[in-house]
Amino acid sequence: MAKGTLSSSGSLSAKAPEERRERILRATVDVVRTRGFAGARVSDIAEAAGTSQGLVLYHFRSLAGALDAALTLLEDEFYDDLARDLQEQVGPVERLRHMADLGAGQGPAVGDWRLWLELWVRALHDPDARETRESLDRRWRAALREVIAEGVASADFDPLDPDGAAIRLASLMDGLAIQLALDDPDMTTQRLADLWWDAAVLELRMQP
Amino acid sequence: MAKGTLSSSGSLSAKAPEERRERILRATVDVVRTRGFAGARVSDIAEAAGTSQGLVLYHFRSLAGALDAALTLLEDEFYDDLARDLQEQVGPVERLRHMADLGAGQGPAVGDWRLWLELWVRALHDPDARETRESLDRRWRAALREVIAEGVASADFDPLDPDGAAIRLASLMDGLAIQLALDDPDMTTQRLADLWWDAAVLELRMQP
DNA sequence: GCACGTGCTGAACGCTCATTCAGATAGCCT
DNA sequence: AGGCTATCTGAATGAGCGTTCAGCACGTGC
Numbered sequence: 001m002a003k004g005t006l007s008s009s010g011s012l013s014a015k016a017p018e019e020r021r022e023r024i025l026r027a028t029v030d031v032v033r034t035r036g037f038a039g040a041r042v043s044d045i046a047e048a049a050g051t052s053q054g055l056v057l058y059h060f061r062s063l064a065g066a067l068d069a070a071l072t073l074l075e076d077e078f079y080d081d082l083a084r085d086l087q088e089q090v091g092p093v094e095r096l097r098h099m100a101d102l103g104a105g106q107g108p109a110v111g112d113w114r115l116w117l118e119l120w121v122r123a124l125h126d127p128d129a130r131e132t133r134e135s136l137d138r139r140w141r142a143a144l145r146e147v148i149a150e151g152v153a154s155a156d157f158d159p160l161d162p163d164g165a166a167i168r169l170a171s172l173m174d175g176l177a178i179q180l181a182l183d184d185p186d187m188t189t190q191r192l193a194d195l196w197w198d199a200a201v202l203e204l205r206m207q208p
Numbered sequence: 209m210a211k212g213t214l215s216s217s218g219s220l221s222a223k224a225p226e227e228r229r230e231r232i233l234r235a236t237v238d239v240v241r242t243r244g245f246a247g248a249r250v251s252d253i254a255e256a257a258g259t260s261q262g263l264v265l266y267h268f269r270s271l272a273g274a275l276d277a278a279l280t281l282l283e284d285e286f287y288d289d290l291a292r293d294l295q296e297q298v299g300p301v302e303r304l305r306h307m308a309d310l311g312a313g314q315g316p317a318v319g320d321w322r323l324w325l326e327l328w329v330r331a332l333h334d335p336d337a338r339e340t341r342e343s344l345d346r347r348w349r350a351a352l353r354e355v356i357a358e359g360v361a362s363a364d365f366d367p368l369d370p371d372g373a374a375i376r377l378a379s380l381m382d383g384l385a386i387q388l389a390l391d392d393p394d395m396t397t398q399r400l401a402d403l404w405w406d407a408a409v410l411e412l413r414m415q416p
Numbered sequence: 417g418c419a420c421g422t423g424c425t426g427a428a429c430g431c432t433c434a435t436t437c438a439g440a441t442a443g444c445c446t
Numbered sequence: 447a448g449g450c451t452a453t454c455t456g457a458a459t460g461a462g463c464g465t466t467c468a469g470c471a472c473g474t475g476c
Contacts, residue, residue: 017452017453017454020453020454035333036246036329036332036333037246038244038245038246038247038329039246039333041432041433041434042433042434042435043433043434051454051455052454052455052456053433053434053435053455053456054435054436054437054454054455054456054457055453055454055455057434057435057436058453058454058455059453062434062435063433063434063435114332117328117329117332118329118332120325120329120386120389120390121244121246121325121326121328121329123390124244124322124325124326124389124390125243125244125247130390133390134390134392137387137392160410161406164403164406167384167394167403168380168384168403168406168407170383171380171383171384171386171387171403172376172379172380172383173383174382174383174386175378175379175380175381175382175383175384175386176375176376176379176383178328178379178382178383179345179379181328181332182328182331182332182338182341182342184342184345186375195372195375195376195379198369198372198376199376199411202368202410202411203407203410225422225423225424228423228424249462249463249464250463250464250465251463251464259424259425260424260425260426261425261426261463261464261465262424262425262426262465262466262467263423263424263425265464265465265466266423266424266425267423270464270465271463271464271465
């Protein structure tokens with residue numbers, strides 16, 4: 001059992017405690033994705049991260065702490081996803097089109113609807129989660145409103161009720177996504193995107 | 209300690225075992241409503257029903273059994289709610305209008321969106337719940353399709369895409385309901401009903 | 417009047433799981 | 447070299463909770 005190259009045997013603490021923490025955080029998100037908030041155990045997280053249970057509690061103060069951290073990680077990634085994806089597009093029509101695809105499951109955070117479902121239910125009972133989801137939802141709706149306003153300015157859109165259209169389109173995405181998240185046989189990512197896009201055409205009175 | 213009038217002291221077992229069972233079932237639904245499926249404890253149910261924990265397990269075989277029973281109770285009530293409410297109305301426009309109000313929180317089962325959220329997440333991990341929610345959703349969508357078909361026949365509606373409209377309107381209701389269930393400051397029952405109705409007007413191209 | 421089954425209770429059992437803790441290891445400063 | 451601290455581990459602890467169980471009450475059939 002030689003000392004090895006650089007990082008040693010036994011506990012591979014050598015360096016990268018931060019990298020370790022990161023790995024645990026990712027693992028936490030994964031576990032929530034598969035087991036749900038309610039089903040997430042410290043041992044699950046430890047196993048998924050390839051560490052001991054002790055370390056999970058060492059980096060985050062408790063299981064709840066780890067779950068909260070995962071929540072804010074999600075929030076950050078959502079913002080990044082959204083911002084990056086929308087800035088790549090040029091006109092309002094293209095942006096809107098891209099939002100349809102975004103909802104249908106691109107991006108690491110935005111399209112992960114199982115995670116959203118979990119967040120919603122957690123928000124039902126946990127004030128922290130409630131705030132996170134409200135902030136996320138505001139953000140998403142604001143982005144939609146912006147795109148709509150942009151399209152109205154450029155005469156691409158002509159909605160009867162811009163605010164109502166924004167809320168409805170945002171909510172419609174949520175509702176369609178539920179079926180997707182639950183593997184409803186009648187729903188696919190393509191169908192979701194199409195159904196949503198058609199609704200947008202109708203709501204915003206777009207001309208083909 | 210006289211024998212009392214009829215039902216005796218101690219355990220009030222006298223009669224009505226069936227009534228007792230019913231009370232426990234109601235209590236289970238209540239607990240799920242407030243604590244969620246994941247947070248429901250046998251002791252919560254017993255307390256809410258005013259019985260011992262033992263009795264809960266006596267009538268249903270396990271906690272899971274009680275939760276399952278609550279689920280099917282919900283399913284039955286949903287069907288009853290829906291059928292009764294729709295048969296009271298005459299024309300397609302009135303029926304549709306009523307569906308908007310239904311979603312906005314009438315009826316003991318249909319409008320209870322917190323319960324729906326809970327069901328959705330349970331469906332994510334429990335096959336029984338998955339089947340229940342799928343059946344419920346099919347039913348709701350079928351009712352919507354029927355009303356739409358009726359309205360097309362009577363020339364009250366003129367949708368471009370009847371099937372798409374049905375799915376979208378059903379999904380929109382779910383999406384709006386999420387905000388209502390989560391006490392989003394921007395959503396009220398009235399607003400939900402209005403937003404949904406406006407969408408229906410648009411989708412079905414109704415004339416005022 | 418007496419056994420018996422059903423309804424019901426409260427205490428006890430045992431398991432799962434978050435959290436604590438007593439170290440082990442390794443870099444770092446002096 | 448020799449502490450000191452940060453990182454990490456595996457086992458121990460203990461609380462919470464579902465489930466089991468021994469037994470009480472009471473109506474029913476013999």
